[in-house]
Amino acid sequence: MANNAMALDSIFHALADPTRRAVIQRLSRGPATVGELAEPFNMALPSFMKHVGVLESTGLIRSRKRGRIRTCTLERKKLAAAERWFADQRAIWASRYQNLDSLLETLTGEDRES
Template identity: 65%
Template sequence: MDKHSVVLDDVFHALADPTRRAVLERLGRGAATVSELAEPFDMALPSFMKHIGVLERSRLIVSRKTGRVRTCALDRDRLIAAERWFGEQHRLWQSRYDNLDTLLASIKGDDDEA
């Protein structure tokens, strides 16, 4: 398995959870403390910290601790890798659809001539 696949596996695993996606959406507006990120969720802080851990291990976020306050920020590089993969998939499928359109048009043209 190549490194690119491992990166995408980590990213998609992290994005598979709605809590983690909501955290990433919030961090898209700027850095926030763990307390600020956890506030909208009805879960204990240790449970929420597991989500933060998944996001950090996938390198979608980075955090720094100052005293007792941990601040998180979005690391866009991994999201760019996922976006690039989606772009590749889009181009692949668009090409297939274009080929199908061409085939269907030629079949329709053959039917019109008969």
């Protein structure tokens, strides 16, 4: 459980940055070179590579170097872990809201009977 929590922490840390979220969003459409990924951002390539490094270290992306070209690919399985966490949270809160709705119906029904 602790390893799963640590993995989620690193995924959410990586996704907390807008540049890294944009990279993930772009890679959801298919592989891209680092140059293509860096193009929309106003930053030096070494700075952009730090973002790529964070995404790679969490396993959200994978890169492969062929000659001087580095191509990045999205690792969808890692994103699935975050999606599962959100789904679990949604289910917990939906249950809580349902319980609250039931309680309110019971209380409202008791008020009408009085």
